[in-house]
Amino acid sequence: MIRGLKAEEAGGDPRCELRPEGPLPGHVAIIMDGNGRWASSRDLPRIAGHKAGEVSITEVIRTASDWGLGALTLYAFSTENWNRPRNEVDFLMSFNRNLLHKRIEEFHARNIRIRHFGRRDPVPASTLKEIDRAVSMTAGNTGLDLNIAFNYGGRAEIVDAARKMGNALLRGEVIAEELDELSFRRFLYGPEIPDPDLLIRTAGENRISNYLIYQSAYTEIYVTETLWPDFRAEHLAEAIRDYQGRARRMGRV
Secondary structure, three states, X not given: OOOOOOHHHHOOOHHHHOOOOOOOOOEEEEEOOOHHHHHHOOOOOHHHHHHHHHHHHHHHHHHHHHHOOOEEEEEEEEHHHHHOOHHHHHHXXXXXXXXXXXXXXXXXXXXXXXXXEOOOOOOOHHHHHHHHHHHHHOOOOOOOEEEEEEEEOHHHHHHHHHHHHHHHHHOOOOOHHHOOHHHHHOOOOOOOOOOOOEEEEOOOOOOOXXXXXXXXXXXXXXXXXXXXXXXXXXXXXXXXXXXXXXXXXXXXO
16 A cells, blocks of 8 residues: 555555656655746746745645655755745745644644754744644654755754754763764754655756755755746656666765
């Protein structure tokens, strides 16, 4: 049975019919880019692009769950996004809060476990409340790990990890001479989540934008010209098929 989908439903769901043959990546991370360009191309305000992207977010989460992926990490709001116009920032705070509120029952029914990657300050209390509710409600689920990178930055994560590690050193819980990559990892936001196998960026930009920079040392990167509001299950399938055709040597011959 495909994890996250009832057996009697699996055969008729169009998303399942799109599922690539062969082994799938265990962890897919996505930079959801292009909402503003999507809106501008239609002479709409940038906020309209974010609203349109909700369909893509929901479909990709459902698809990842139906296909049995182990983890999906979505770049919902970066530490740099605070520099955007105030009205856009305020909208994104409420948008993510409302999306979780609207979809949490469905995600919970799908056995999806939600986690938050990122700093809490200065996220509004109402948004944090909804994130915490989703994390708490789904904590015991065993299906897809849905990691929401919200108020997240790769460099910020490393700095926060270094602070935690420093405090552990002062408390004598860690011996400096015994520190290595594995022991440092436990201070990251999601230490038990495996590194992404595949990082997808929409809208054609060839950069990772401070996203999972510690975890992505050997992640396969796939860039598509498709703008995020237009991204659907078939685009995810295309990215995975491209990934399946690569040789992952991890520094080996």
